[in-house]
Amino acid sequence: MSKVKEFVNRNTRQYGMIIALLIIMIFFGIITEGKIIWPRNISMLVRQNAYVLILAIGMMFCILTGGNIDLSVGSLVALVSAMSGMMTTTLGLPPWLSIIIGILTGLLAGIWQGFWIAFVKVPPFITTLAGMLVFRGLNNIILNGKTLPLSGLYVTIGTGSVPDIAPNTFRDFLHIGNLLNLQNPPKFLNGTMLIVGFVLSVIYVLFMFLSRQRKKKRGYEVAPLPMVIIKAALIFIVINIFSYWLAMDEGLPIMLILVAILFVTYSFIATKTILGRHLYAMGGNAKAAELSGVNTKKMMFLAYANMGFLSSIAAIVTAGRMMAASPNVGVNFEMDAIGSCFIGGASAYGGVGTIWGAIVGAFIMGVMNNGMSIIGLNVFLQSVAKGLVVLFAVAFDMYSKSKSRFC
Amino acid sequence: MSEYILQMENITKKFPGVTALSNVSFKVKKGEIHALVGENGAGKSTLMNVLSGIHPYGSYEGDIIYKGTECKFKNIRDSEGMGIAIIHQELALSPFLTIAENIFIGNERAKCGIINWDETNKAAVQLMKRVGIRERYDAQVKNIGVGKQQLVEIAKALSKNCELLILDEPTAALNDEDSDHLLELLKTLNKESGMTCIMISHKLHEVIKVANSITILRDGKTIETLDNSESVSEDRIIKDMVGRELTDRFPEHTPNIGDIGFEIKDWTVHDPLNEERRIVKNANMNFRKGEIVGVYGLMGSGRTELAMSVFGKAYGSKICGTLIKEGKEITLNNIQQAISNGLAYVTEDRKTAGLVHIQDIKWNITLSNLKQITKGFVVNEDEEIIIGKEYREKFNIKSTSVFQKVGNLSGGNQQKVVLSKWIFSSPDVLILDEPTRGIDVGAKYEIYKIILQLAQEGKCVIMISSELPEILGITDRLYIMNEGRVVGEMKTSEATPEDIMSTIINSSAGR
Numbered sequence: 023m024s025k026v027k028e029f030v031n032r033n034t035r036q037y038g039m040i041i042a043l044l045i046i047m048i049f050f051g052i053i054t055e056g057k058i059i060w061p062r063n064i065s066m067l068v069r070q071n072a073y074v075l076i077l078a079i080g081m082m083f084c085i086l087t088g089g090n091i092d093l094s095v096g097s098l099v100a101l102v103s104a105m106s107g108m109m110t111t112t113l114g115l116p117p118w119l120s121i122i123i124g125i126l127t128g129l130l131a132g133i134w135q136g137f138w139i140a141f142v143k144v145p146p147f148i149t150t151l152a153g154m155l156v157f158r159g160l161n162n163i164i165l166n167g168k169t170l171p172l173s174g175l176y177v178t179i180g181t182g183s184v185p186d187i188a189p190n191t192f193r194d195f196l197h198i199g200n201l202l203n204l205q206n207p208p209k210f211l212n213g214t215m216l217i218v219g220f221v222l223s224v225i226y227v228l229f230m231f232l233s234r235q236r237k238k239k240r241g242y243e244v245a246p247l248p249m250v251i252i253k254a255a256l257i258f259i260v261i262n263i264f265s266y267w268l269a270m271d272e273g274l275p276i277m278l279i280l281v282a283i284l285f286v287t288y289s290f291i292a293t294k295t296i297l298g299r300h301l302y303a304m305g306g307n308a309k310a311a312e313l314s315g316v317n318t319k320k321m322m323f324l325a326y327a328n329m330g331f332l333s334s335i336a337a338i339v340t341a342g343r344m345m346a347a348s349p350n351v352g353v354n355f356e357m358d359a360i361g362s363c364f365i366g367g368a369s370a371y372g373g374v375g376t377i378w379g380a381i382v383g384a385f386i387m388g389v390m391n392n393g394m395s396i397i398g399l400n401v402f403l404q405s406v407a408k409g410l411v412v413l414f415a416v417a418f419d420m421y422s423k424s425k426s427r428f429c
Numbered sequence: 430m431s432e433y434i435l436q437m438e439n440i441t442k443k444f445p446g447v448t449a450l451s452n453v454s455f456k457v458k459k460g461e462i463h464a465l466v467g468e469n470g471a472g473k474s475t476l477m478n479v480l481s482g483i484h485p486y487g488s489y490e491g492d493i494i495y496k497g498t499e500c501k502f503k504n505i506r507d508s509e510g511m512g513i514a515i516i517h518q519e520l521a522l523s524p525f526l527t528i529a530e531n532i533f534i535g536n537e538r539a540k541c542g543i544i545n546w547d548e549t550n551k552a553a554v555q556l557m558k559r560v561g562i563r564e565r566y567d568a569q570v571k572n573i574g575v576g577k578q579q580l581v582e583i584a585k586a587l588s589k590n591c592e593l594l595i596l597d598e599p600t601a602a603l604n605d606e607d608s609d610h611l612l613e614l615l616k617t618l619n620k621e622s623g624m625t626c627i628m629i630s631h632k633l634h635e636v637i638k639v640a641n642s643i644t645i646l647r648d649g650k651t652i653e654t655l656d657n658s659e660s661v662s663e664d665r666i667i668k669d670m671v672g673r674e675l676t677d678r679f680p681e682h683t684p685n686i687g688d689i690g691f692e693i694k695d696w697t698v699h700d701p702l703n704e705e706r707r708i709v710k711n712a713n714m715n716f717r718k719g720e721i722v723g724v725y726g727l728m729g730s731g732r733t734e735l736a737m738s739v740f741g742k743a744y745g746s747k748i749c750g751t752l753i754k755e756g757k758e759i760t761l762n763n764i765q766q767a768i769s770n771g772l773a774y775v776t777e778d779r780k781t782a783g784l785v786h787i788q789d790i791k792w793n794i795t796l797s798n799l800k801q802i803t804k805g806f807v808v809n810e811d812e813e814i815i816i817g818k819e820y821r822e823k824f825n826i827k828s829t830s831v832f833q834k835v836g837n838l839s840g841g842n843q844q845k846v847v848l849s850k851w852i853f854s855s856p857d858v859l860i861l862d863e864p865t866r867g868i869d870v871g872a873k874y875e876i877y878k879i880i881l882q883l884a885q886e887g888k889c890v891i892m893i894s895s896e897l898p899e900i901l902g903i904t905d906r907l908y909i910m911n912e913g914r915v916v917g918e919m920k921t922s923e924a925t926p927e928d929i930m931s932t933i934i935n936s937s938a939g940r
């Protein structure tokens with residue numbers, strides 16, 4: 023029993039965040055009379071907030087290096103979409119090529135900032151403040167104040183879904199959805215989504231048990247079996263409910279695939295690789311990390327170069343969803359990303375925080391965004407509410423930390 | 430009123446998973462110097478944190494009676510208000526502020542929030558005189574050296590009119606000269622103004638020299654309080670501390686010395702802030718496999734700077750000279766190269782440069798050698814736990830488990846984690862900079878054993894230390910440094926403390 027307790031103790035922070043997300047969901051569920059969980063709105067939640075999810079992942083890496091943030095993210099999103107848009111609209115390049123050019127632009131901008139930060143040691147705050155002005159300016163120069171319409175591949179990425187490979191196969195499950203008494207009950211279920219969701223959840227659960235088995239065989243310490251079973255069951259249920267939900271709407275958004283791939287990759291880097299270790303070491307104590315052989319310059323450079331890369335992905339996604347490259351896209355994106363990381367448990371001093379946390383934080387932001395829009399709260403009040411949530415989340419974190427230190 | 434200024438009765442303090450203090454009673458007479466000794470993790474710092482309100486009333490059980498009244502300190506300001514001042518194991522000065530500013534930090538000479546600088550500086554100069562700091566009052570604290578920093582802390586305590594001064598390992602980071610000065614100062618303050626002192630220390634000879642009474646803690650319990658009016662023997666204290674007789678301070682060993690494994694030739698290092706100033710001047714040293722070589726010198730002799738500059742240029746500018754390992758010349762331009770060439774450097778400054786405090790024991794141990802536990806791209810965290818456990822056991826790291834954050838370990842146990850980390854990196858050349866600073870006698874013995882074992886395995890061990898007995902106790906050969914130069918080399922078996930000191934003095938006088 024004490025083993026279970028110890029295990030829970032070691033993971034409380036994670037569960038705390040999910041509970042916070044659930045509470046906020048329920049809160050908005052009540053005040054929007056359930057509208058927030060309509061399949062349509064859940065699907066929108068993913069699509070509209072994909073950019074925050076993507077940016078929060080990159081921002082988490084910057085914050086981990088030592089509480090450093092990147093202020094230029096929003097402007098870079100604008101620059102990349104303008105650049106890419108110009109390539110295809112004005113110069114007539116095929117969309118795939120102009121998307122690649124856009125991504126290269128973002129990467130280049132990231133490398134540029136990484137260079138000043140890591141090798142010239144200009145503080146990140148200042149470098150990215152400069153970037154924020156420079157990139158926004160370049161966007162305006164390219165677009166000359168005009169908006170470029172986009173189409174084709176952009177729109178597919180921004181709004182498209184994977185085609186239904188098995189239409190009308192899962193009619194029998196429809197009545198589960200009907201039980202929910204939705205205003206417009208679903209007429210069909212998207213087969214692709216259901217199959218993908220189910221297969222992934224099975225693979226994940228199998229993987230959990232197999233790796234536990236393998237660890238046990240090699241004599242490593244493993245989580246207690248009841249914990250694993252509960253966790254596996256929960257994950258299985260959550261994934262399938264989620265996919266059922268999306269299946270009632272348009273199915274599997276391409277954006278969701280993108281976000282999922284990024285999430286898995288970056289989580290892997292952060293938790294499983296030497297690179298990730300070094301990132302945490304550096305944020306925890308830069309001097310000790312350096313004396314232990316961590317190349318802190320390289321880490322800094324990579325964090326910011328990567329932020330540029332992810333900004334460009336966010337830019338393509340955003341441009342696609344808006345079907346345009348416009349001069350004022352991306353305003354305040356950096357704030358959403360930074361806010362997500364801190365809500366998700368990042369330390370403002372660096373060295374603490376998870377990709378998973380950033381994602382949950384971004385979802386909390388997203389639910390608030392959508393929830394408040396649905397009830398028609400005025401945008402200024404929305405901004406006030408978001409600001410306060412970030413403040414309280416971090417305050418609560420600080421409070422619970424100081425508590426645990428002195429008990 | 431009783432003769433006791435302070436009575437702590439039945440103090441019990443629990444942290445998640447550990448009982449740091451159980452039913453400790455601790456009494457201090459007015460006007461005495463009372464030493465508190467015990468092994469690493471015995472609970473000394475915790476007891477003092479309870480006393481000074483860092484662990485607030487309510488977070489522990491038991492009573493504190495100070496000057497006849499029961500005290501319930503909620504924070505450090507409450508205890509300061511009653512005249513109790515604490516100087517922590519790790520100094521808490523603000524490096525960029527001046528001496529005067531640091532002395533009056535939190536206690537500014539001010540009216541309506543506006544600082545009176547003339548008054549501040551005047552008072553600072555007086556206090557500095559009282560504690561014996563010969564520096565300008567406006568010197569930045571980061572430039573004055575640890576010995577004087579410690580004195581600044583004392584001046585700071587005096588400025589608060591403290592009656593009970595708590596010093597947590599005040600001499601751990603000091604050389605003999607600075608330690609003597611500090612201890613004399615304590616005695617003087619004690620005689621002249623009747624200030625009561627509680628001093629935590631692992632240096633038992635100092636304890637015996639200055640303390641009136643000695644309380645020994647072991648595993649969070651009071652063992653006994655000894656009256657030191659006719660000197661208690663060190664062995665007696667040690668027996669109480671570790672619970673058994675410790676016959677030898679240094680393990681026996683028969684050196685098994687091989688060929689030269691590492692050489693430093695014509696090594697010169699300049700101050701990174703002032704490229705004209707040479708910190709290390711043309712040093713030549715060689716180290717044989719299986720040999721433990723001591724590097725002794727006073728504070729400022731350039732030992733640490735030499736070591737760090739060799740370790741991938743972690744310190745210094747305009748470094749020139751050659752490094753030869755196993756007969757081949759190597760260039761180490763950064764720390765990664767140094768590590769991959771089999772060097773390891775255990776820093777003397779564990780708080781700021783040794784550990785990642787927010788991470789746990791196992792994590793810190795593997796940090797400098799992650800490759801060892803990585804397959805493909807994946808760091809094997811299960812293997813890491815096993816390694817953590819292995820070292821925790823081998824070094825006897827007192828902790829709840831390998832998942833304990835190193836920031837919560839006692840000072841000495843943190844040092845063991847730092848050592849584990851570097852030993853795990855399995856170096857060929859191991860540079861230890863003050864490896865036993867702040868470590869209790871029992872654990873020192875363990876660490877010496879490990880050092881000797883590493884030497885037996887054929888590694889070159891370089892040991893920088895300010896403790897002469899330690900250098901004489903376990904090294905095979907030693908270099909003496911002074912003012913950036915290597916001024917002497919002797920076989921340890923033929924060296925005496927007098928020889929060493931006279932070598933240093935002659936080399937200074939020679940110019």
Ligand SMILES: Nc1ncnc2c1ncn2[C@@H]1O[C@H](COP(=O)(O)OP(=O)(O)OP(=O)(O)O)[C@@H](O)[C@H]1O
Pocket residue numbers: 427444445447448449467468469470471472473474475476518827828837838839840841842867
């Ligand atoms: N904040 C904390 N959280 C958890 N455990 C703690 C905390 N602070 C101290 N401990 C534990 O309490 C015990 C006593 O620690 P303490 O720092 O008082 O030892 P100490 O006698 O000062 O040792 P040293 O000589 O090494 O400084 C140790 O086992 C330590 O791990």
Ligand SMILES: [Mg+2]
Pocket residue numbers: 473474475518597839840
């Ligand atoms: Mg201590």
